[in-house]
Amino acid sequence: MWRATLTELVATTLTTCLLFTLTTSIISCLESTTVEPKFLIPFAIIVIAFFFLLTTVPLSGGHMSPVFTFIAALEGVITPVRALFYMSAQCVGSIVAYLVIKSVMDKNAEEKYSLGGCMIDGNGEGISPTNAFILEFSCTFIVLFVGVTVAFDKRRCKELGLQMVCGILAGAMTLAFFVSISVTGRAGYAGAGLNPARCLGPSLLKGGRLWYGHWVFWVxxxxxxxxxxxxxxxxxxxxx
Known part of the structure; x- marks a missing residue:
C-alpha cells in the first residue's frame, strides 16, 4: 500500500506538466480572440492522460484523482483505508504541483487568472454554482459510465489490453472536458475539473475567489x- 500511495503522490505531482499545460492553454484561450486554441486543451488532456495512465495503472491503479479513488472504494476494488491514503497523497501532489507552477508563472497572469485554478465567477457574469454542479455531475458520470465501466471489468480489460483501456479512459476524460468548455463558453469557469485535488491546490495557495463555489468540484x-x-x-x- 505504501508503494502504491507513493506512486499516487508522485504521479499526481508529475502531472504538473498536465496541470501546467492546461493552465497555460486556458490562459492562451482567454487571451486569444479566436476559438481554435480551445482545441489545444482536450488534445493536451488525451495525450498526457494516456501516458500517465499507461505508466501508473500497473503500479497503483492509476487513479490520480479522488474521484476515481472514491468510486474504486465504493466498488470494493480498494479498501477504505487505502482510499484515504490515496486521496491524501493526491491532495499533497496537487499542492506540490501548483507550488511549481506558482514559481514559474508570470505574476500578472497569476493574479489575473488566479493561478489557473478551478473558478466559478461570483460576480454574476459567469456560470452559477448550480449550473457548475450540474456540469461537474454530468461530466463525471460520463467518464464513469464510458471509462470506469470498462476499466473495472476484468474480462473486458483482458480482451482489450492495457493500452486500449487507458485510451478509453483518456478519451472519456477528454470528451467530458471538451463538452463542459463548449457548453459554457464563459469566463470564470475553466471546464469540468474531474479532479477535486487539482482544484484544492490553487485554492489553498491563492485563496480569494477560488474558494467561491469550491464545494461544487467535490460534491x-x-x-x-x-x-x-x-x-x-x-x-x-x-x-x-
Whole structure:
C-alpha cells in the first residue's frame, strides 16, 4: 500500500506538466480572440492522460484523482483505508504541483487568472454554482459510465489490453472536458475539473475567489460516483 500511495503522490505531482499545460492553454484561450486554441486543451488532456495512465495503472491503479479513488472504494476494488491514503497523497501532489507552477508563472497572469485554478465567477457574469454542479455531475458520470465501466471489468480489460483501456479512459476524460468548455463558453469557469485535488491546490495557495463555489468540484463528482455505483448494482453480475 505504501508503494502504491507513493506512486499516487508522485504521479499526481508529475502531472504538473498536465496541470501546467492546461493552465497555460486556458490562459492562451482567454487571451486569444479566436476559438481554435480551445482545441489545444482536450488534445493536451488525451495525450498526457494516456501516458500517465499507461505508466501508473500497473503500479497503483492509476487513479490520480479522488474521484476515481472514491468510486474504486465504493466498488470494493480498494479498501477504505487505502482510499484515504490515496486521496491524501493526491491532495499533497496537487499542492506540490501548483507550488511549481506558482514559481514559474508570470505574476500578472497569476493574479489575473488566479493561478489557473478551478473558478466559478461570483460576480454574476459567469456560470452559477448550480449550473457548475450540474456540469461537474454530468461530466463525471460520463467518464464513469464510458471509462470506469470498462476499466473495472476484468474480462473486458483482458480482451482489450492495457493500452486500449487507458485510451478509453483518456478519451472519456477528454470528451467530458471538451463538452463542459463548449457548453459554457464563459469566463470564470475553466471546464469540468474531474479532479477535486487539482482544484484544492490553487485554492489553498491563492485563496480569494477560488474558494467561491469550491464545494461544487467535490460534491458534484462524488454525487456522480454514488449515483453511478447505484446504477452498477442494477447491472447483471459480471458486467461491472
Amino acid at each position: 458534484g463528482p462524488f454525487v456522480a460516483c454514488i449515483v453511478y455505483y447505484g446504477f452498477t448494482l442494477t447491472l447483471p453480475t459480471g458486467t461491472s
